[in-house]
Amino acid sequence: MIENIPGLSARRGAFKLLSSVLWQHRPLDMALDRALHGLEGPDRALARAIASHTLRWMVDFDMAIDGCTRKPLPHDARARLVLRMALAQLWVLKTPAHAVVSTALPLVEAGPRRLVHGVLGRLIREEHVLPAVPLLPEPYATRWQETYGIDMAESIARATVMEAPLDIVFRSNEDEARWAPELGGERLAPGMVRLMEWQGVEELPGYGEGAWWVQDVAAQLPARLVNAKPGERVADLCAAPGGKTLQLAAAGASVTAVDVSEARLRRVTENLERTGLAAETVARDARKWKAPEPLDAIVLDAPCSATGTLRRHPDVLHLKGARNLKPLLELQAELIDHALKLLRPGGRMVYAVCSLEPEEGERQIEALLERNKDVALDPIAPEETGGIEVLHSPEGWLRTLPGMLADKGGLDGFFMARLVRQAP
Structure with a gap:
């Protein structure tokens, strides 16, 4: 049975999430609960990761896809979205190729499976490497170069694939003195620290005491x-x-x-x-x-x-x-x-x-x-x-x-x- 393919439910969730953003123009956070309904734990986290990386690298993915087809797929084609998701798994998440292919083809449904299989096969064989800096979509790429200059626009593009840290603001100087040593991190400004690594926010020292907020x-x-x-x-x-x-x-x-x-x-x-x-x-x-x-x-x-x-x-x-x-x-x-x-x-x-x-x-x-x-x-x-x-x-x-x-x-x-x- 197709539905018993390991990991397919997470990919279906990612597809629903991306279609909500790209086709229905709903913000990602607002689309999460409906698109990922029924997914828990690792499957939910995987679906969100696939969707996020697809959005961050989408211009680069589209260039790779278009280089493998005689005629470009429509930007709202189901097959294109499936291929974008597959490349996010292959090139960013480093998912094994067999798992990517086996979960991508069922998502195409009545679309061009042979084309999708062929494009994926070619891109897998070529062992593509993503650039250090993703391409920005238009009109932002041109607009920000004109506004901020080429170097600053490139730094903005680089930031799109940067994992955002956790910034914590203390309620008072006393709270900072009490809890900052336990939280660790780096003091970027008076009254706040930055954590580059963390797990559950509610489990961090001082949260339950109301000593800080994010x-x-x-x-x-x-x-x-x-x-x-x-x-x-x-x-x-x-x-x-x-x-x-x-x-x-x-x-x-x-x-x-x-x-x-x-x-x-x-x-x-x-x-x-x-x-x-x-x-x-x-x-x-x-x-x-x-x-x-x-x-x-x-x-x-x-x-x-x-x-x-x-x-x-x-x-x-x-x-x-x-x-x-x-x-x-x-x-x-x-x-x-x-x-x-x-x-x-x-x-x-x-x-x-x-x-x-x-x-x-x-x-x-x-x-x-x-x-x-x-x-x-x-x-x-x-x-x-x-x-x-x-x-x-x-x-x-x-x-x-x-x-x-x-x-x-x-x-x-x-x-x-x-x-x-x-x-x-």
């Missing part, structure tokens, strides 16, 4: 840069999953976390309860939320294309939504304009997006300053980043790119700018 080093910067003081009224807009809310609460501010998703806010509440920190949570569209009184500071980590998170989310470069920026740009502008009205005169806001696209960062702030003369940039000084590598602009905003800190595991790509509402 947050990428770049994602920590917006809350650091807003410089929240004890007792200040601060809002974290678009707050989920809540790392910035925890930072602001740990600084002693009176925090309101606003997010449109009740489900995502539940995760914020759970982390507040675990860490013993206090913040109000409000499930509401941040464009419509009104603060009871003017705020001292706001952190706005706006919805965006999320291209800066490609280390953790290899699907992002293949999602339709990441390529169509117009709806996101309009949403970001609305959020910025509304948020600034919530500030007292002299109040400050850090605007951030985990995107590598200038339209969502630099151009968005330039447009804001053009249409709103009551707002000024508050330049971010190099020493404010706690020693984290960043790109500082002459205007005073900053960027992180996934290729930075490459020898230490990289970091997410972010744009950040600090703004001040001036007195009328």
